[in-house]
Amino acid sequence: xxxxxxxxxxxxxxxxxxxxxxAPAPTTTEPVETNxxxxxxxxxxxxxxxxxxxxxxxxxxxxxxxxxxxxxxSQGSSAKEKENVDALIAKGIKVLIxxxxxxxxxxxxxxxxxxxxxxxxxxxxxxxxxxxxxYYVTFDSIAVGEAQARYLVEQATxxxxxxxxxxxxxxxxxxxxxxxGAWNVxxxxxxxxxxxxxxxxxxxxxxxxxxxxxxxxxxxxxxVTTNWDFNEAKNKAEAHLTSAKxxxxxxxxxxxxxxxxxxxxxxxxxxxxxxxxxxxTGQDAEKASVQYIIDNKQSMTVFKDVRTLVKDSxxxxxxxxxxxxPQTTGSYNNGKIDVxxxxxxxxxxxxxxxxxxxxxxxYYPASDFTNLK
Ligand code: BGC
Numbered sequence: 001x002x003x004x005x006x007x008x009x010x011x012x013x014x015x016x017x018x019x020x021x022x023a024p025a026p027t028t029t030e031p032v033e034t035n036x037x038x039x040x041x042x043x044x045x046x047x048x049x050x051x052x053x054x055x056x057x058x059x060x061x062x063x064x065x066x067x068x069x070x071x072x073x074s075q076g077s078s079a080k081e082k083e084n085v086d087a088l089i090a091k092g093i094k095v096l097i098x099x100x101x102x103x104x105x106x107x108x109x110x111x112x113x114x115x116x117x118x119x120x121x122x123x124x125x126x127x128x129x130x131x132x133x134x135y136y137v138t139f140d141s142i143a144v145g146e147a148q149a150r151y152l153v154e155q156a157t158x159x160x161x162x163x164x165x166x167x168x169x170x171x172x173x174x175x176x177x178x179x180x181g182a183w184n185v186x187x188x189x190x191x192x193x194x195x196x197x198x199x200x201x202x203x204x205x206x207x208x209x210x211x212x213x214x215x216x217x218x219x220x221x222x223x224v225t226t227n228w229d230f231n232e233a234k235n236k237a238e239a240h241l242t243s244a245k246x247x248x249x250x251x252x253x254x255x256x257x258x259x260x261x262x263x264x265x266x267x268x269x270x271x272x273x274x275x276x277x278x279x280x281t282g283q284d285a286e287k288a289s290v291q292y293i294i295d296n297k298q299s300m301t302v303f304k305d306v307r308t309l310v311k312d313s314x315x316x317x318x319x320x321x322x323x324x325x326p327q328t329t330g331s332y333n334n335g336k337i338d339v340x341x342x343x344x345x346x347x348x349x350x351x352x353x354x355x356x357x358x359x360x361x362x363y364y365p366a367s368d369f370t371n372l373k
Contacts, residue, residue, distance in 0.1 A: 038067040039317050040088030041123075042098040045076045048228070048260055049286045051099070054124075057310045065314065067321060078105035085109040089116050095317040099123040102171035107132065119320045121313055126173045128334045136332050136341040137313045139304045141174045145181025147348050148281035151300045152253045153189050155279045162248050163195035164240060165203055166265060167221040168257040169228045173334075175257065176217050178283075182255055183212055198248045199240040200224050226261040233261035237268035241275075249274040256280050259289035262298050270297065285349055285358055287368055293351055294371055303347040303357055312342045 041058060043051045055071055062069050070088060074081035081101050088096060089112060096113045098120065100106030107130035110120045114132035122136045152163070163186070168175030189195050190207045197203045202219040206212060212220075226233035233256070241249070252275055256262035262282035269278045282289050283302035292298035316326035328340040349357045355373065359366045366372055 035092030036068065037070045037088060037091040037093050038321060039069045039095045039097065040085070040091070040093040041069060041071040042081060042084045042088070042096070043071065043073050043123075044081075044099050044101045044125075046073045047076065049288065050258070050260075050284045053284075053286070054099070054306050054310065057306045058314075061307070061310045061314055065318065067318070074101045076101060078102050078109075081106060082109045082112075085113060089113055089118065093118055095119050095121065095320050097121045097123050097313050097317060098127070099125050100127050103128045103173045104171065121316055122339065123313055124174070124309060126332055126334050126339065128173055129336050130334070131337045133334060133337070133339050135316055135326055135328065136339045137309055137316065137344075138332070138341060139309065139344050139346050141177035142181035142184075144283050144302045144304070144346055145178040145183070146185050147181075147302050147346065148178070148255060148257075148283065148300070149182040149185035151281055151348065151350075152255065152279060153185060153194070155299070156189070156194050156253060159193040161195050162198045162244075162250065162252045163190070164199045164237075164252060164254045164265075164269075165197060165220070165224050166226055166233065166236070166254070166256050166261060167224050168226065168261075170218060170221050170225055172228065175221060175225070175228075176214060178257055179217050179221060180212070183217075186255070195253060198244055198252075226257065226264075228258065228261065230260045230264040234264040234268050237265040241268060241272050246274045249276070251277045252279070254278055254280040256282055258282055259284045259286040259298070259301055262301075263289060263292055266292065266298050283346075285363070287364065290349070290354055290358060290364070291369055293349065294354060294369055294373075296351065300348060300350045303349045303363075305344070305347070305361075305363065307363070308344045312344065316342070 043054055045051055072084040074084055078101050096118050103125055106127045110127055110132040113120055119134045122133050126136055127133045167179050187210055200220055200223045202223045206216050256265045259282040262280050266280045269275050279299045281300055282298055285301045285303040289298050289301050319326040328342050330341050331338040332341045347357055358364050
């Protein structure tokens with residue numbers, strides 16, 4: 001009887017094996033083969049169109065590689081980011097491409113990767129205060145801020161023009177680079193009276209300084225940060241408008257750090273009856289902002305062609321996987337080391353070149369927009 005039962009058991013196991021086409025899970029204490037992913041990509045959040053755009057472009061570009069890749073999102077949390085990195089390490093990645101949620105907090109995640117011999121590429125945002133970053137792919141972020149400020153300067157005539165400053169998150173090294181670039185161009189125009197800062201006592205206190213230290217920038221950013229959050233941007237703009245006198249309004253000029261915050265700030269200024277007109281900057285060429293530009297609700301954006309950044313980081317990863325040294329064009333100091341970097345240029349987009357820059361270049365189809373000229 002026992003023999004028959006054993007035979008039946010073996011027979012049913014064999015049947016199960018053929019039915020699913022593979023052997024049952026190993027029952028030994030041998031570790032299960034986990035080296036399943038070559039390149040891990042970690043992006044900050046799905047809640048901003050910018051990073052969804054990066055995911056889309058990565059997915060498109062990766063169709064042609066033989067390496068296996070996994071993309072994870074950190075949803076605005078450094079803890080989730082660390083979990084993502086640990087999960088990818090467990091899957092045996094050899095290269096980690098990571099855009100940190102918080103440039104300083106990400107150090108521990110990349111240090112864990114470095115310990116396992118994984119090469120780390122910081123993507124768009126630098127990881128600071130650690131030697132565990134091997135490479136950095138980035139846009140020219142100082143040029144982004146300079147382009148935003150140059151636009152405002154070009155639009156302003158006479159003196160005494162009200163200027164409202166807004167910045168990104170202080171946990172993002174880029175927020176400092178954007179602000180530094182903007183200050184380079186705006187400060188002489190504040191000093192000569194073209195603009196008058198209306199919403200930051202810290203910036204007013206420092207307006208005589210052509211160059212700001214990181215600490216000085218930190219003081220201004222601390223006051224006018226949006227934290228890259230649309231609601232925070234809107235609330236802050238509304239609070240500034242509530243405390244501003246009618247004389248501080250009229251034809252206003254607004255430095256907004258990116259597209260999401262630009263739309264939020266533009267909506268707040270647009271709703272204030274004492275604001276006769278506003279010029280507002282942005283960056284990322286997000287679809288919603290491109291439509292705002294076509295509709296004259298946002299004045300400009302800085303187009304950062306994510307296809308180039310994606311291509312550069314994949315080329316770097318492929319070089320590393322092939323045992324070669326990736327190509328770089330310069331370096332960025334992260335507070336601890338000089339990180340070898342590859343940098344990409346940016347393009348200014350206004351109402352008159354939306355089609356040429358964004359549609360004719362194949363970045364977006366014309367059908368994504370209404371009233372495109
Ligand atoms: C990126 C911008 C983005 C911002 C908010 C920055 O680090 O460079 O493109 O708009 O983060 O996510």
